[in-house]
Amino acid sequence: MGLKKNPEYGVLRAEYLQGCSVEVALNIIGGKWKGMILYTLLDGTKRFNELRQIIPGITQRMLTLQLRELEDCGIVQRVVYPEVPPRVEYSLTEFGQTIKPVILQIREWGSSYKKAMGGHLKQSNSN
Numbered sequence: 001m002g003l004k005k006n007p008e009y010g011v012l013r014a015e016y017l018q019g020c021s022v023e024v025a026l027n028i029i030g031g032k033w034k035g036m037i038l039y040t041l042l043d044g045t046k047r048f049n050e051l052r053q054i055i056p057g058i059t060q061r062m063l064t065l066q067l068r069e070l071e072d073c074g075i076v077q078r079v080v081y082p083e084v085p086p087r088v089e090y091s092l093t094e095f096g097q098t099i100k101p102v103i104l105q106i107r108e109w110g111s112s113y114k115k116a117m118g119g120h121l122k123q124s125n126s127n
Helices: 021-029 034-041 048-054 060-072 096-120
Strands: 003-006 010-013 076-081 087-092
Touching: 021 034, 021 096, 034 048, 034 060, 034 076, 034 087, 034 096, 048 060, 048 087, 060 076, 087 096
Parallel strands: none
Antiparallel strands: 003 010, 076 087
16 A cells, blocks of 8 residues: 655645546545545534534444544644643644535535435335
8 A cells, every 4th residue: 555745735645636536535535434524523522422422333442443544644733732631632723624615515505416316215114
């Protein structure tokens, strides 16, 4: 797995930049948890445990991994304060803020999809 060092954004995996632009975007923000992390950070800076409480079902390990990837991609910044106990806060970088309209549009699409398809979904255990 090749790594590319970008002084502004940290270490970026080379495969994130391969393929068409849609593939690049989905490599960076795709997956089960990244969208929810980004959506939550649209409201502003959050501490790790705040993110865990807001995003149901995400494990501590998975949240850590996803935040690291987003940080390496230059989308999320992590600030550690020299306090005891240590305080760590996460927020969108300046470039990360550019994803806001995309995330909000995904939210709108999801809402429309739920409304349109809600009546078409099969009920589980409905035999």
